[in-house]
Amino acid sequence: MAFFGLFSSKQKTSAAAAKERLQILISHERQNREGPDFLPDLQREILDVVKKYVAIRDDQVAIRLDRVGDSSVLELNVTLPER
């Protein structure tokens, strides 16, 4: 079997898969790490304000900080329940 192994086409190795997975995960984790500390607090306070007027669940407010060139874009998504 080893003889045929010499000529078989190279499949993606498990080490390559590990590297790819790590690169994606770590770049994501670094982004969160570099984000400002106030983001979780901001999200909670916005949620509280919205809750005063509309009954929504915690997961219906999403907040994201993206970097575009030199500036940061704060993206706020509030999903309002259908009436």
Add this chain to the structure above:
Amino acid sequence: MATVVTVTSGKGGVGKTTSSAALAAGLAKAGHRTVVIDFDVGLRNLDLIMGVERRVVFDFVNVISGEATLNQALIQDKRMENLSILAASQTKDKDALSEEGVGQVLDQLADMGFEYIVCDSPAGIERGATMALHFADHAVIVTNPEVSSVRDSDRILGILQSKSKRAKEGGKVQEHLLITRYDPVRVDQGEMLSKEDVCDILAVKLIGVIPESKAVLKASNTGVPVILDEDSDAGKAYSDAVARFLGDDRPLRFVTAKKQGLLSRILGGGD
């Protein structure tokens, strides 16, 4: 001025204590007055790896709480007179390590003339680990070529870059990557992350690659830092790493698989 070198990893079982013992013994062997401190309060093991487990009377926490003097707690190595060990407490709570207390002990060690203070960090990111990181001038990040270890190392790098004393004062802790348990044969076969892969992902300067070696268990069995097993591959690799730490430029050893002959490849031998 003493230099504080923290050996850390995030993940457990990757070789922090083995590396702390080797690094401290290597620095002492190179002629530098060195002390190695176990920060793993509650689960001390550095004493065992250094072979001084029967000589521990007072520990790090005793010194911080004023129950013993530093001189009473320091254990001088019997192999090298310029090497001392400060054991961790077995019984005390890890919260016993206050920032103020640890800082005072480190200052006192510097006053006593120690050139290098090697801090053996516990696993995790709790108090013992953050205290060991806090005062670091240099950090040796011990990483296995394996996904969870690499990820945890990156977490630790994040903490170093934001929470350490140097970072808070606007400076930077010097980071060094030490890859342990490296198996070049498996790397060649695509079964293990290569040293280049790990360096790419973590973006930290490589200080050494320690091969997977029987010498490491043998050394811990007998309580001798593996760097003192001068004929072993791991011992040589650690010596190289210490030399690089001290500014020597040395090529990596034990990082390529021994070439297999064509015949053994065809016959499938040698695996």
